[in-house]
Amino acid sequence: EVQLVESGGGLVQPGGSLRLSCVVSGFTFSDYWMHWVRQTPGKGLVWVSRMNSDGSSTNYADSVRGRFTISRDNAKNTLYLQMNSLRADDTALYYCARRGAGGYFDLWGRGTLVTVSS
Amino acid sequence: EIVLTQSPGTLSLSPGERATLSCRASQSVGSSGLAWYQQKPGQPPRLLIYDASSRATGIPDRFSGSGSGTDFTLTIIRLEPEDFAVYYCQQYATSSWTFGQGTKVEVK
Numbered sequence: 001e002v003q004l005v006e007s008g009g010g011l012v013q014p015g016g017s018l019r020l021s022c023v024v025s026g027f028t029f030s031d032y033w034m035h036w037v038r039q040t041p042g043k044g045l046v047w048v049s050r051m052n053s054d055g056s057s058t059n060y061a062d063s064v065r066g067r068f069t070i071s072r073d074n075a076k077n078t079l080y081l082q083m084n085s086l087r088a089d090d091t092a093l094y095y096c097a098r099r100g101a102g103g104y105f106d107l108w109g110r111g112t113l114v115t116v117s118s
Numbered sequence: 119e120i121v122l123t124q125s126p127g128t129l130s131l132s133p134g135e136r137a138t139l140s141c142r143a144s145q146s147v148g149s150s151g152l153a154w155y156q157q158k159p160g161q162p163p164r165l166l167i168y169d170a171s172s173r174a175t176g177i178p179d180r181f182s183g184s185g186s187g188t189d190f191t192l193t194i195i196r197l198e199p200e201d202f203a204v205y206y207c208q209q210y211a212t213s214s215w216t217f218g219q220g221t222k223v224e225v226k
Binding site for chain 1: 213215216
């Protein structure tokens with residue numbers, strides 16, 4: 001079965017850190033660019049970061065650049081998001097998503113919830 | 119950053135009716151850099167339409183997309199009970215992917 005499964009979310013204090021993981025199965029992970037997208041009730045869906053298939057290229061949203069780091073381990077079929085200096089406005093449900101052939105997101109995980117609060 | 123504005127915010131319709139959802143971009147995304155997603159409560163978004171008008175695998179033909187440049191439309195020709203959900207457009211014409219704020223299609 002083709003699937004993406006996120007983990008690593010939780011409650012963290014402002015200024016803290018978390019590392020999210022996204023384990024994939026059912027397809028050749030190393031063939032695909034991957035993304036992180038977050039969702040809040042107030043701001044909807046917001047793209048966070050992306051990494052190309054071999055890990056040599058990344059992009060970040062302005063709101064997380066310098067605080068978040070995307071990485072991947074193709075041998076472990078896993079995508080990561082290291083989140084440092086977390087702020088209250090980083091509170092969201094974080095999804096990993098697979099980039100389809102044209103740049104759209106053709107497969108999504110179910111998400112992991114990050115709550116930043118004291 | 120390309121801003122996507124969806125309208126209306128909420129669409130109240132009955133099963134069997136036609137739904138027309140709009141997505142307007144702040145600058146051109148070309149003829150193919152736009153997708154539509156459906157999201158139901160407690161579920162992740164699901165790809166419906168990519169490249170403005172191509173249906174994703176397994177999507178029924180009652181869903182169709184059209185448009186180019188800055189104006190795009192998602193049409194559901196006959197609403198089925200399972201179609202009541204929130205719909206998002208997304209542009210991938212630039213390396214700063216953005217989404218619209220969503221249109222909720224609710225039962226009238």
